[in-house]
Amino acid sequence: MNKLIGRVIATEKWPTTMDKFTFWTDCNLKLHAFDIVKIEHIEGSYSYGVIENISHITDAESFLTSFISSDFGNAEVEAPTLRVGMNYVEASISFNDKNLYTPVHSGAKVYLASPDEVTKALGLNNIQNPLVCGFLKMYEDTDAEITLPVQLNSKFILGPEGAHLNISGISGLASKTSYAMFLMKAIQEQFMTGSQGDDESVAFVIFNVKGKDLMAIDTANDFEDDGEEERQRVLEEYASLGLSGQPFRQVHYYIPYYSNMTEKRSTYLSKEDVEDYIRDGILHKFKYSYVDDKESLEMLFADIDDPQQTMEAIISKIIDANDPDFGGISTWEEFRDKVDELSQRSQPSGRGQQRASNEISVLSWRKFKRIINKATKNDEMFANRANVNNSECRLADALKHISANDVCVIDVAKLPEEKQAFVFGDAVRTIYNLKLGEYDGESGVNPPTRIIIFIDELNKYASKDTPKSSPILREILDVTERGRSLGVVLFGAEQFRSNIHQRVTGNCSTHAYGRTNTIETATKDYGSLPSTYKNMLTRLEQGDYLIQNPIFRSLLKIKFPKPIYKQFKK
Amino acid sequence: MSQVYPDSPKSVMQVLADETGGKSYKAHKYGLDHAERPFIDYSEDTIIWERTAETNPTKNYVSLEKQALDLALREEQYLTYFLDGSRRVYKVDDHAYIASGGRSVIYPIVAGQIGVGCCKRENKIIKPERFMREIVISVPDIADADGRPGYFKAMAMKLSELPVLKRMGIEIKHIIPYSTKTDPEKFEDRGTAKIQDEMIQCEKDMVAELVKKGMLDSEHYLVKDGSLEYRPTKDIIADKRKSMIFKNNYNYVLGVSKNFNPEICRDVNGKPNPGYIAELPLYHRTPVACYRPNYKGVESDIRFAVWYIRLRDRSRTRTAFDGVIKVEKMLVTQEENEYGIDSDLVNMLSALLINERNPVCYGTDLRWANHLYPVYLTEKYVKSKYLSAESFLHLF
Numbered sequence: 013m014n015k016l017i018g019r020v021i022a023t024e025k026w027p028t029t030m031d032k033f034t035f036w037t038d039c040n041l042k043l044h045a046f047d048i049v050k051i052e053h054i055e056g057s058y059s060y061g062v063i064e065n066i067s068h069i070t071d072a073e074s075f076l077t078s079f080i081s082s083d084f085g086n087a088e089v090e091a092p093t094l095r096v097g098m099n100y101v102e103a104s105i106s107f108n109d110k111n112l113y114t115p116v117h118s119g120a121k122v123y124l125a126s127p128d129e130v131t132k133a134l135g136l137n138n139i140q141n142p143l144v145c146g147f148l149k150m151y152e153d154t155d156a157e158i159t160l161p162v163q164l165n166s167k168f169i170l171g172p173e174g175a176h177l178n179i180s181g182i183s184g185l186a187s188k189t190s191y192a193m194f195l196m197k198a199i200q201e202q203f204m205t206g207s208q209g210d211d212e213s214v215a216f217v218i219f220n221v222k223g224k225d226l227m228a229i230d231t232a233n234d235f236e237d238d239g240e241e242e243r244q245r246v247l248e249e250y251a252s253l254g255l256s257g258q259p260f261r262q263v264h265y266y267i268p269y270y271s272n273m274t275e276k277r278s279t280y281l282s283k284e285d286v287e288d289y290i291r292d293g294i295l296h297k298f299k300y301s302y303v304d305d306k307e308s309l310e311m312l313f314a315d316i317d318d319p320q321q322t323m324e325a326i327i328s329k330i331i332d333a334n335d336p337d338f339g340g341i342s343t344w345e346e347f348r349d350k351v352d353e354l355s356q357r358s359q360p361s362g363r364g365q366q367r368a369s370n371e372i373s374v375l376s377w378r379k380f381k382r383i384i385n386k387a388t389k390n391d392e393m394f395a396n397r398a399n400v401n402n403s404e405c406r407l408a409d410a411l412k413h414i415s416a417n418d419v420c421v422i423d424v425a426k427l428p429e430e431k432q433a434f435v436f437g438d439a440v441r442t443i444y445n446l447k448l449g450e451y452d453g454e455s456g457v458n459p460p461t462r463i464i465i466f467i468d469e470l471n472k473y474a475s476k477d478t479p480k481s482s483p484i485l486r487e488i489l490d491v492t493e494r495g496r497s498l499g500v501v502l503f504g505a506e507q508f509r510s511n512i513h514q515r516v517t518g519n520c521s522t523h524a525y526g527r528t529n530t531i532e533t534a535t536k537d538y539g540s541l542p543s544t545y546k547n548m549l550t551r552l553e554q555g556d557y558l559i560q561n562p563i564f565r566s567l568l569k570i571k572f573p574k575p576i577y578k579q580f581k582k
Numbered sequence: 583m584s585q586v587y588p589d590s591p592k593s594v595m596q597v598l599a600d601e602t603g604g605k606s607y608k609a610h611k612y613g614l615d616h617a618e619r620p621f622i623d624y625s626e627d628t629i630i631w632e633r634t635a636e637t638n639p640t641k642n643y644v645s646l647e648k649q650a651l652d653l654a655l656r657e658e659q660y661l662t663y664f665l666d667g668s669r670r671v672y673k674v675d676d677h678a679y680i681a682s683g684g685r686s687v688i689y690p691i692v693a694g695q696i697g698v699g700c701c702k703r704e705n706k707i708i709k710p711e712r713f714m715r716e717i718v719i720s721v722p723d724i725a726d727a728d729g730r731p732g733y734f735k736a737m738a739m740k741l742s743e744l745p746v747l748k749r750m751g752i753e754i755k756h757i758i759p760y761s762t763k764t765d766p767e768k769f770e771d772r773g774t775a776k777i778q779d780e781m782i783q784c785e786k787d788m789v790a791e792l793v794k795k796g797m798l799d800s801e802h803y804l805v806k807d808g809s810l811e812y813r814p815t816k817d818i819i820a821d822k823r824k825s826m827i828f829k830n831n832y833n834y835v836l837g838v839s840k841n842f843n844p845e846i847c848r849d850v851n852g853k854p855n856p857g858y859i860a861e862l863p864l865y866h867r868t869p870v871a872c873y874r875p876n877y878k879g880v881e882s883d884i885r886f887a888v889w890y891i892r893l894r895d896r897s898r899t900r901t902a903f904d905g906v907i908k909v910e911k912m913l914v915t916q917e918e919n920e921y922g923i924d925s926d927l928v929n930m931l932s933a934l935l936i937n938e939r940n941p942v943c944y945g946t947d948l949r950w951a952n953h954l955y956p957v958y959l960t961e962k963y964v965k966s967k968y969l970s971a972e973s974f975l976h977l978f
Contacts, residue, residue: 071943071946071962072941072945073944073945073946074944074945076944076945077941077942077943077944077945077946078941080942080944080950081940081941081942081944082940083939083940084895084898089654089940090654090657091706091937091940091941091955092654092657092659092661092703092706092934092937092938092940093703093706093707093708093938093941093955093956093959094706094707095941095955096708096959
């Protein structure tokens with residue numbers, strides 16, 4: 013039996029409409045934004061509404077009335093009678109079980125909804141290809157509290173119907189990475205159990221950008237700080253969502269190459285960890301060779317203003333196999349020498365022979381040289397070749413051979429920003445080309461139908477301020493605009509969503525809004541949200557998200573369990 | 583009274599005119615009530631301070647500030663029930679009756695809605711306890727051509743059977759005749775006065791009901807809006823036993839008036855002394871005076887104790903009389919009649935009333951300085967139950 017909590021109010025000034033209504037309720041009744049209520053409607057039907065705002069009013073006509081009621085400003089005064097007050101709740105209609113969307117009537121009874129009704133009201137019943145994305149709580153901290161798993165249609169997040177996920181929220185308070193990892197964990201598990209159908213498969217490419225956060229995702233969380241009780245509770249939460257509570261499987265780690273002879277390190281993993289991982293065959297050090305990777309050099313110039321397109325001209329010259337200057341070069345050393353030479357020489361040389369390099373000023377060559385030297389000199393990652401017997405690889409080669417359910421974690425945490433961009437851009441391009449079928453002829457290339465790329469700090473590569481010429485932005489736009497049908501899915505996270513290129517966010521089917529600040533919610537990206545939701549975004553708890561997906565009738569406030577893989581102390 | 587009107591499309595006034603042999607003029611219908619605003623009630627009462635009605639007679643103001651504060655701190659509360667009656671009066675028609683000499687005289691027909699409500703305070707929250715509504719009509723006494731007893735009662739029943747009323751579940755409770763004797767008073771005012779009397783009767787009935795149910799005692803007082811100076815009926819005055827029951831009903835009832843006539847307050851020399859109330863300091867009360875209503879020359883044996891309390895600082899109110907309430911309590915026991923009310927009880931009740939000064943209805947009611955919030959809420963409750971003026975006038 014549903015609990016009756018109030019009645020609908022409709023007045024001349026505050027009418028009920030097809031999508032909004034107001035009801036009064038007891039001031040002490042605990043209700044929250046996003047809670048669902050059930051309203052009696054015509055022809056025996058029931059409408060369901062989502063709470064947007066709750067206001068408390070009394071019969072005091074003005075602030076002055078209240079002030080006078082304390083003997084003109086004596087805060088100590090206790091009145092023997094409480095002022096008559098009530099709460100009125102503004103809600104929006106989400107659903108009517110007989111499709112009757114005429115406004116609900118004044119005086120209509122308003123009830124709390126049962127779990128089944130909540131599921132129906134939010135459109136969470138009969139979801140095809142269900143993929144769990146968290147759980148929601150209704151009527152929190154009351155006797156009527158309900159916890160429900162929330163599932164979305166995987167075809168609306170992994171394609172082909174809709175693809176890409178954007179997660180936004182303040183660092184440290186929104187747990188963006190944890191949420192993305194939770195979703196990917198759920199996806200991996202559901203694909204491994206075959207619940208998504210035999211013809212569909214998935215793999216993951218994850219970039220570790222901070223510390224060694226994602227460098228042990230195949231190891232279980234020991235809940236060292238939280239204790240056994242918490243561990244049990246989290247495992248139960250996973251179980252209630254239909255998940256195993258096991259860490260990721262089929263994980264491969266890739267760290268930038270460094271020689272064991274030097275003290276310099278390119279990862280936050282300890283020497284022992286690296287050795288252990290290598291022994292287990294799950295870690296490779298990646299290298300870039302000049303012959304194979306010169307085409308990716310442009311990624312180093314992603315953030316560099318190039319209004320005359322001289323850098324672009326130089327790069328196209330370099331990748332031209334028949335170029336008189338760069339045609340035969342096979343190592344980074346030779347390459348740098350050649351660039352050095354070109355930036356020294358006063359041109360034209362006067363040999364009477366017209367050279368392409370004549371068109372590029374020596375100043376441009378010097379700029380190019382500076383950038384190239386900074387990036388490749390003294391960096392062992394830029395090497396002549398990868399020695400596969402020594403757990404080394406070319407990253408692009410490794411990614412080409414990605415197979416179903418693989419999780420590739422690429423560690424770029426310790427790289428400077430421009431090299432992070434280089435690695436990311438190169439990897440995205442490889443995946444994109446792989447799904448385009450560019451490597452189909454090569455042996456051992458059998459990509460899964462869907463590849464998910466997860467990158468934190470998306471704003472570094474696809475912000476509104478990123479130069480239009482940026483090759484990485486181009487890659488990301490390609491992925492977000494065409495990836496849905498190709499099977500390349502981008503899971504991006506950033507602090508401020510308003511910073512991200514509109515064509516990127518615009519193409520994401522799913523949006524997760526974590527805790528953010530008021531400056532952010534004041535931007536026009538959040539203009540469509542009711543003000544209560546905006547304010548709520550500024551005080552969401554860690555692990556709470558507002559989720560938007562085409563199959564949900566409205567925004568949902570969800571929670572997700574703590575990470576199930578090893579956590580490193582901050 | 584031979585005809586029956588089962589499906590009559592006729593209006594109530596038409597049927598009333600037909601039945602009483604009058605002629606309905608279908609006059610303009612309008613409300614006779616005045617807007618609620620502070621006013622000074624220049625009624626004909628006389629209170630003389632010379633006779634005190636408390637056990638510790640004093641001629642000075644009594645400060646209650648400390649006692650009020652102490653009671654508030656202890657959250658002691660004995661004022662539990664609040665009662666308010668109100669009426670809305672409308673002129674609904676003019677009827678012409680043939681008077682002596684064949685000339686026709688026009689008399690107004692006055693209708694009223696009476697509402698009496700009682701609210702209870704529990705844990706600082708006011709909740710409705712009882713409500714009573716009556717719809718009455720006041721007609722000139724000559725409407726009853728024969729002067730038979732029970733004529734108007736039967737007529738009221740007949741009118742209530744009309745479909746226009748039946749459909750809405752509305753019953754005309756009484757038809758009350760007003761006097762048509764030559765008098766400077768307007769007929770409309772006479773009708774209004776009759777409806778007012780009926781309202782007072784409803785209030786008395788409700789008090790009697792509360793007493794009968796044993797709801798009032800020394801820890802559960804009833805605060806009634808307005809004066810307690812009910813005129814006891816002739817039979818009550820005549821019958822000692824009835825008189826005693828009537829008085830007993832009021833043992834735990836306080837009448838608190840927002841409006842009073844300051845002129846009636848006379849000093850020991852019998853001269854009016856309104857300044858005595860005007861100068862009452864904040865959170866003080868006046869001495870308790872005794873008052874015996876005098877009704878049409880018949881002096882009843884019912885005496886009232888009357889005193890005044892200032893709730894609001896004079897500098898905060900518009901006039902010197904805003905912020906002062908008049909309190910009445912009936913003298914019930916023989917002892918009280920002889921020696922007056924226990925001054926300690928007066929002080930305690932006054933202190934409790936002082937604590938009722940907050941919250942205020944400032945902004946929504948011009949009489950905020952004199953209003954007690956629980957009474958104000960009761961009044962609001964009663965008024966919320968009224969039919970709107972339009973709906974009500976349409977009935978006739």
